[in-house]
Amino acid sequence: MVSIQGVSYGYDSRKKILKVINLEIKQGECILLCGESGCGKTTMTKLVNGLIPHFCEQCELEGTVRIQDMEVASTKLYKIAESVGSVFQNPKSQFFQLDTDSEIAFGMENQGKSKEEMQSRLQNTVHNLHLEKLLGRNIFELSGGEKQLLAFASVYAMNPSVYVLDEPTANLDFSAIQSIKQLLRILKQNGHTIIIAEHRLSFLYDLLDRAVYLKNGILIKVYSKEEFLALSEQDRKRMGLRCLKEEEGELPKAHGAGKDIGLSIEALTVGYKKKCVLFNNISFSAIQGEILAITGYNGIGKTTLIRCVCGLMKQMGGQILLDGKIMPEKVRRQQCILVMQDVNHQLFAESVWEECKISGDGLEDSVIKSELKQMGLLSYADRHPMALSGGQKQRLAIVTAILSCKKILIFDEPTSGLDYATMIMVSTRLKKLAKSGRIVIVVTHDKEFMLSACDRVLKI
Template sequence: HLKRLRGRNIFAMSGGEKQLLAFASVYAMGPELYILDEPTANLDRDTIDRLHDQIVYLKSRGHTILIAEHRLYFLADLIDRAVYLRDGVVERIWSGAEFRRLAETERIALGLRTLTPTQVTLAPSRAAGGRDGLSVEGLCCRYKREPPIFQNLSFSARPGEVLAVTGDNGVGKSTLSRCLCGLMRESAGTIRLNGRILGPKQRQRIAYCVMQDVNHQLFSDSVWGECRLAMEGLSDQRIQEVLDRLNLLAFREKHPMALSGGQKQRLAVATAMLSQKPLLVFDEPTSGLDYARMQEVARCARELADEGRVVLVVTHDREFLQCACDRVLEL
């Protein structure tokens, strides 16, 4: 089901589209054993359903499939054995039936995500034009002479609220993030903060974006040094407080590139918290995170909003979306 991607530049694809292409390229080689590492990290709901069906097909053809994953709901009916790791050691092994019978309290105590799909019951985003917070009016973005990624997009986000931005893979969520933060210029439309029109350079000064691929924004040779780069004049106490909050203090001297994917993600969230910028955009901040770490990032987003900042979260993670956000903008 990837015919629509034929002829596309790989480097212009969304994270989810790249994920699908990677899976297809492995499938084309016809291996006996498939190993999938966080395969749903950047996938929308329909694509996750398609991945589920592909795994069903591979199982029916006798292939062996090993999946390292935190999001479990789409796997619940597929699992034949579940292996639980803690600190690099196998602690538990369940049969599929035993795993599905886990009590909710035990699941949460083990730090595991939900085994059932999450229903989202959030209100839609507010209309554009508010004097408080962010107002996006008639926005259009395109790459060079390509057709618009999206056009005539209008919405607003108030301080004190966390706005989720969701939608299918390739619809323009990450493009919107980059535009709001001044990393690309809009083709048309207006972006205001507290009633004041902001150009790209002004948005760069007041906005902070945690990118989908955080490897692009980690520059220092230590976790502590990375935090120092977030803002001038930060006290050691404040850095220590934020790192401790995100369970990163033990890694303060470690090189950011030596961290796991989830740890890198939390380090990028830590730098956003330390930046003191009034507009914060998180692009898929929970990819690679277990239940406890997801809950911690949710609390951080909530606290940043409570401090009076405008917080937008681009996410496919419906479990996170429902527990962290107040409203949702579906592109």
Template sequence: MLTLSNINFIKNEKRILSNINIAVKEGECIALVGASGSGKSSLLKVFSGLIPHFYQEDHFSGQLFTNGELVTEANYEAYIKKTGVVFQDPKSQFFTYKVKDELDFELENNGLERGFIEQKVKQIARLINISHLLDCALDSLSSGQKQRVAIATALINDSDTLILDEPSSNLDLSGTNLLKKLLQSVKDTGKTIIIAEHRVYYLRDVVDRFIYIQEGKVMKTYTNREFFSLPDALRGELGIRKLSIKAIKPDRLTKEIPDKDPLVLNDVSIAVKRKQLINSINLTQSRGEIIAIIGRNGVGKTSFAKTILGTQKAMTGHFLIAGKPLNKRERLKSVWMVMQDSIYQIFGDSSYNELLIGHVQSSADQIKKLLKKFDLWHVRFTHPYNLSGGERQRLIIAVGLLQQRHVLIFDEPTSGLDGKNMLRVSSIIKEAALDHYTLIITHDPELIAEICDRVVMLDHTGVVLDLRKEQLDGSTLENLLTF
């Protein structure tokens, strides 16, 4: 059993956790739910022992017990060896260059025999469906593939407890279904699982209890049955995502989209390090139209976006706006992309100053309005590195909306967002799209249903499906996103 007793945590003079008391039985699976920035990730760090053992400059009080024994500096190393952790950003926990080396790493550090290590790596790779990735460089993987590798590294040492921070955020539905089966099989072995998650539909048959966190406090604990019986109005009020994909109903209102000055991609082929990913993309988009770009993890969606942006060279093809061809340099001036790894787009020392960079002409009222619109005014003086994943994502989108560009590309803009912030970001993207060409790379069926006019599916040959929203419902979306 894991027990948190009277946990309090203050970071940078901001109270993150207040009087937390949680007991998790051996073999139980619990999920922490609540708004972005409510303290879920910090609570996972307490369960893992990272807080306070690696956050000693911050104020912490309280105790963590494992089977009645207090976890201290003296026995922390033994505790962490039996605890597997998957962070919100999986790259932050990688130490090596190749996937296989990453899986080898901890087993080698424990002095295990080479033959056992080889057998264990093959076994876990088959379980997580990453056998085909073992010889790949970690930095060449898609975000979803990195997520699976991180889960494999957390499991390879036969941990008693598995801690996961938004494990489905970068996964397509096939990956999410695989994750569900994996969690169920891990639970069946008697291991304890603690998850922080916004997308909860796949946890219906896995989680025993849901703990709702608000402003660093435990507000309510639900049994599985109670949670999945929540009235839709209350669920929305709590900021919890849809409880079933089939319950998603796309907006049927058809908006007027003028068929003029189109963005045209003609025979564009995508490659990374001379390896062709997508053979030939032909796509036409009207100004004001929002297109969802979907496809399985690793197909090349982000590389496609970077090629449009101009940071990656196309092997072949032409890009035109209103009939005018755009070369690589011109595209850099015409396209703004909100990256999936938003931390790489951070340069300021506060949320407020981040919006000022390159936009000193922007008025204080304009910046204040934008920060309030994204529910970031209360963290305007906070360093972006100290924001939650969802808060940082919203900040980068806000920066993007200050750019005077023709094309807006969003790479998984709702991956770290709760239900309320997903709707808030959807509304802002929808508003910004009125005078832009907007492309959204996403696995999020709720986002697609909320704002997208078309869904375009890519595979290695190019565009294989192009549907308008009038052709979609929850079941269709589920089928489309399960590759």
């Protein structure tokens, strides 16, 4: 079905991202691409869906990639798209429409399907994915998790024979992940080939056929399902892989409102235009020395809540206090920094170093070097932020937040795109920040990270 023979690839002539990759994928297989951040997983997905070499100028590609009887490099992209459907790591980069219904239908329109068939497939897609709440919505008003589900739906509606998924569960809640898992099981039973680049592995426990482990662009080993699931904890951690089974355990509930120290959210009402109330009289506290996790279903309003806490939007009622004193919006903007779910929105400079200098204005170079080193980014100091992998961008945004020296640090899904070692690195660094007297809040669906880093949880 998919044949990768002797492939080496670099975005320029200076460095190879992949080195002599050989892999044969049979029809109906579910293949996991795994390894540390930056190991080449996303690049491999681009080789299969044709973005490499068709959308990469001056790239260095050796070897051949074939899908059925097509050689990817010499086949038009529209022809490849008839067989291969892709869900990107950043789903926003594959949207073409303004509303959800049109986006789901867009691929089918390009395939020349009849109106009746498109309508039938759209209804089946919405029913099978349980996406009724997404119909008739403005794409720009969706949460990150909802956008991920929409991207999957738009591909599912086209019914490709090969699915290429890059971090498809990065921002999804537990319920949505289970829906995707069930759908992947059905796709596999119907003979579809599935290639998934992922860090969160537990949902694939009983789905995968083989696991392809990459390190520094080299295919180290192809594991059978039995070999992969039999990995010891020590070997798994050494390889930089996340848990293979769902983590068990619960955190204590968040402190109630009224704390004289730290951040106190008291009877807060949040919404838009006084008509759409997302939260009514929500109350909790976050104190120094602890990390508070905020979790809940996709689209419930977690990001809206923290935007209000940061002073980026007005509350409709209630108040927010710091150490017993009311904080108006202006003060909140001065005291808080938010690392967004899509960090591409807050990376502006021409290099990693310059990005840090902007945030850490006035700080000694030694301080910036220390933070970059702790996050494993010092060797990328001269690299353009947009040339980093998804996980590396995430770490850079965390570094810039730390360098801002703000009192309140809020992170929205900080572990999307992070491997095990980097997740532990981020967890350790955030714990140190909390112990140093800063208030740390994390919005996350990642239970493994939650149990590793956080002290309390607010479920909304």
